[in-house]
Amino acid sequence: MKFDMTLNGKNISIESSPLRRLLDILREDLGLTGTKEGCGEGECGACAVIMDGMLVNSCMVPAIQLPGKHVLTIEGLGSPEEPDPLQRAFVEEGAVQCGFCTPGMVMASRFLLSQNNKPDKEQIRMGLAGNLCRCTGYERIFRAVERAAGEGYGETIEPSFFLSTPGSFELCENEKNRIFIPHSTEEALAILKTHGEVITLLAGTTDIMVQLKNGRKEPEALMDISRIPELSSISLENDSLQIGSCSTYSRIYSNPVVQSHFPALQTAARLNGAITLQNRATLGGNLMTASPAADMPPVLMALGAKAVLRSTSGSREISITELWTGYRTTVRLPEEILVGIKVPIPSENSRQIFYKRGSRSMLTIARVSLAGYIEIDENGSILEPRFAVGTMGKTAFMLEDLQNFLRGRDLTEDIAIKAGNIASGSVNPRKTPEYRKQVTGNLVKKFLLGIIEERNQKEEQ
Amino acid sequence: MSDLKNVGRSIRKVDALSIATGRALYTDDFPLENPLSLMLLHSPHAHAEIIAINTSEAELVDGVVDILTYENTPHTLYTTAGQGYPEPSPYDYRMFDRKVRFIGDRVALVAAETAEAARKALAMIQVKYGELEAIFDPEGSMEPLAPKLHGEDAYAPLPVKYDPLRNLAAEVELGFGDMAKGFSEADLIEDNIYHTHFASHCAMEPHATKAYFDEKGRLVVITSTQVPFHVRRTLARVLDIPLRSIRVVKPRIGGAFGGKQEIILEPMAAYVAWKHKRSVRFVLSRKEVFTFCRTRHPFRMRFRTGYLKDGTITAMDVDALMNSGAYGAHALTVLSNSGSKMLPLFNKIENVHFLGRTVYTNTPVGGAYRGYGATQAYFGFNQQIDIIARKTSQDILDFAKKWHIRNGETSEVFRILGEGKEGVEQYIGSCGLDECIDRGAEKIRWYERRDLHFSPVPEKVRGVGMAISMQGSAIPLIDMASASMKMNEDGSFNLHVGATDLGTGSDTVLSQIAAEVLGVSPEKIIILSSDTDLTPFDVGAYASSTTYLSGKAVEKCALNVREQILTTASQILEIPRDELLYGEGRISDRSRSTEVRLEEVCLHALYTKDQYQIQSCASHVASESPPPFMAQFAEIEVDTQTGEVKVIKFVSAVDCGRAINPRLAEGQVEGATINGISYALHENYIFSDNGRMMNDSFWDYKIFTAPDIPEIHTIIVDSEEKTGPYGAKSVSEIGLNGPAPAIANAIYDAIGVRLFETPFTPDKILRELKKL
């Protein structure tokens, strides 16, 4: 395909196959080798660039999503003769050793400072969570960011309001009827009606691009659904929050309603990979990938969400628990799109939690993930207990025994401990079973004991 | 020496600006015209014979130019270890082989016009394997009935113990004193077995090699290597082409840590280029780096320590078993180092015995990795002394101070154990370890934390632990470095060194040394490193040698140049040489009334009379390997509910002689420390039953990220090493030695659980807690 985009402030025309990575376009086609490849799987951040004002890993971005985009690379910041103040800060603070991570680190730092011009240490760490560095031990990189922030670097970044420009493009002969970039749900559904069987949908592409790298056959036909405004909207309607399937994690956790009513969802979105990933990965992609290790399924199960699927023949709403049929399979029909989910606004008296225990704070695919939700009535007895776990079966699943045990009981320490034991007994993972059983139980206990403690503290006051 | 102008200052790294602006070129950034893409086919079996390999269909793929297998490539045996000549590692490796010895081993290589074509062809190569029984457990590797990995043809180029028919890749034994007496005198014996695991270097730049032909038809190899000169020598031998037709260039390197000392890609890349007279591009995927490149050798180390009730150590017996994996890269030297870098530290023990064996197994191949055996050895050593100190009711800090080697002292081990031959006697000329211990202890607030089981919230408990260690600085009487230099009319100097900057900052440090000698600012030094055509020889960046060894070569070279400058100045000023003062950028008489600037000196030398180029070269071989010393302290918190261990604070106090560039030295320590913590807590190779590494991506192989970083402090303790350039010793490796044992000791301090095996994952902690 042929299209135009803006690179480092200049308009350029690109000719590329639709799944070619932005990283290769930069390095090989345009000779901009500042952007590096450390893994090609979205895990290291060496390839990070800023696209439409957002930090993304260029190894995760296929050409099909580039028409009309604004991309900024390390070369667009400064030159050795005239370095950008941020680049200078890296040099002055000794934040550069081998430097292979540096371009990505600089871009990540810039994005961080564009969002938050006076980040504290913790925010800096989180902002750089998706960028690996093996040489420096990070400390000096933190200092470089602090220095640039102190010099007011963040304030100098012009706020960039990138309207989602349609971006014109031209397809080659053999791409016609294979490559689709619709701009409305209706358009998308009409295409799916005729080509649904062969089309693969692309949202944030963080799953697909990894799969392609690891040998998945190139799909026969592609449809980019990331430019459909309806699918990216988040809105409050009739006591439930509707989240469009193409909402990215960063949009989800920045949403005020999510922040006020859905702390579990917010946590899950924040724990999903690092910034580079959160700026791309979508809720719909996470659900439709149907990986047992995915974070969103247990959370949405515990929150009692519904999935909305639509085709030209209409919409259907199903309980989220019915979305998956097995390992990486869903009930979606080829002509359908997951348009989004609906989550009921939880009652005042409810508590919710999402825990994920992996071996590292960030970029971790859960080894134990647990979401919990309970409501407690005025007499202190438990209504609506919902607990779901990920990573421990072919799909995420609910802990029925635990729910049955808790329903209607008064929440006491004794019950909390018993609940923990029941939870341990209701999971049976294949790998490291002992550990994961124990941790599942401990987490359930922790959640319930926390609620009791909160109650006690209130009573004391 | 307080009047130093350049040395001891944290000047900017000379290459930092070009890196931070994305302009610096790493191997894969060099544009080549139509390079062939090279891609490897890897073995799916841990141990198998290739019965037949059919490439005919794959060759038909559009764009495929060649497919290499054992059938059409040279059979020369060599080692990938990238060491000096003759190598102390066995010759047990060929470019391709009939036999595959671990999952991920090379089977065939496709060279194609495009990466897509290469990938497509790879899938079409048909290989018929005859599976052989595999051995994964190093303990059983030397059993008579265990499957053998290598045949009779494999051999060791040096006269060292090597017996492939027993899977024995190396053996080292040393002892002094009387062990029987030592143990019979002991009141108590502490007998423990420690295990350290596999780890990947995880340099952010994957291994990469490019090659092309220059206009004179010479082969130019641009490669991410630590050892350009060893690469050239090895290529000439393996490919059987004249050494003079090869030029090896090391561009910017995206981290190495030992992993790029290995000569893995270069022979294949150069072979294809040479055969087809085409340029080639060979870049590994991250997965290949994990599974096909090198790892940290896993060790099983048994320590038997006899001691009196008052803590006097009467005997130390160490039995080390090192897993070399499928090939013997560094099999002997990492093993030797595990003894020679550890045993001298407690030089007052009179009865010592060390037996080390390296064995082959059908697992990924071990290699050089920052710390190089010392890291593995100190894991057991430091826990052993923590245990003994506790059992004899002593503070481990006092205990360590009582036993460690001091200024003016020596150890038998230095003399006995070298690299593939006897060692070199040496007396310690600088040791700041006491100060390291004291200042580190203060920073971690040792006495306010130790033995307190402080618990900030009910399920979390804190503890502190310490570990000490030493390393070396270059391999004495073996490693050689050289430098050459010439002066330019503007008073600048070209400095050419064989030394290899891997991102470590050696280009900067060497420039500082030259600038210091020549009384100029570092910008006046134009450094060029590691190009076999342009720079003089250097063994390369390993064994913590660059600052100490190459730095000395640069110092010598610059001193020669300085001498020539003075001689010329004496002619210009008509003042006797001895009466001249060498100042900053100028030479003057003693009263500073007449002077000549460096520019004028050079102009005079080049253009005026009896013209000559002010220039010099110098080489340096060290007669000893002065150890840097370090004390490292961890404060950790264990979550007794989830088993997670969190490092709260980590302090590293190092004596590295004079730090030529303190900020770079600190950066080395910080990087090594974080690598060490990450190794202690997360990093590991997880294998399936048939020997496949299951976690071959950053997704599953967790290295520390920014949010994981604890509060870290680095303390540089000044000392002065007379044999080093401006008093310097090495600093880059040692920081990896302490984290695992310091954390293990801290975990014990917190919850009374001893971990004899790395990494300290939550499941292990919970398992051990249950046992209490």
Ligand SMILES: Cc1cc2nc3c(=O)[nH]c(=O)nc-3n(C[C@H](O)[C@H](O)[C@H](O)COP(=O)(O)OP(=O)(O)OC[C@H]3O[C@@H](n4cnc5c(N)ncnc54)[C@H](O)[C@@H]3O)c2cc1C
């Ligand atoms: C480095 C890294 C770290 C990660 N960490 C985590 C993590 O911590 N937790 C976690 O859960 N996941 C993680 N992931 C996985 C991944 O990022 C998520 O699953 C993500 O949410 C997928 O969304 P996407 O938009 O990128 O999916 P895409 O790759 O675009 O799509 C995934 C699949 O869903 C289908 N699909 C997408 N949208 C729709 C729709 N609206 N209707 C129907 N089908 C659709 C696509 O056709 C495709 O099959 C990680 C991935 C990477 C690369």
Ligand code: FES
């Ligand atoms: S190359 Fe590692 S994230 Fe893109």
Ligand code: FES
């Ligand atoms: S400086 Fe080498 S990876 Fe960061």
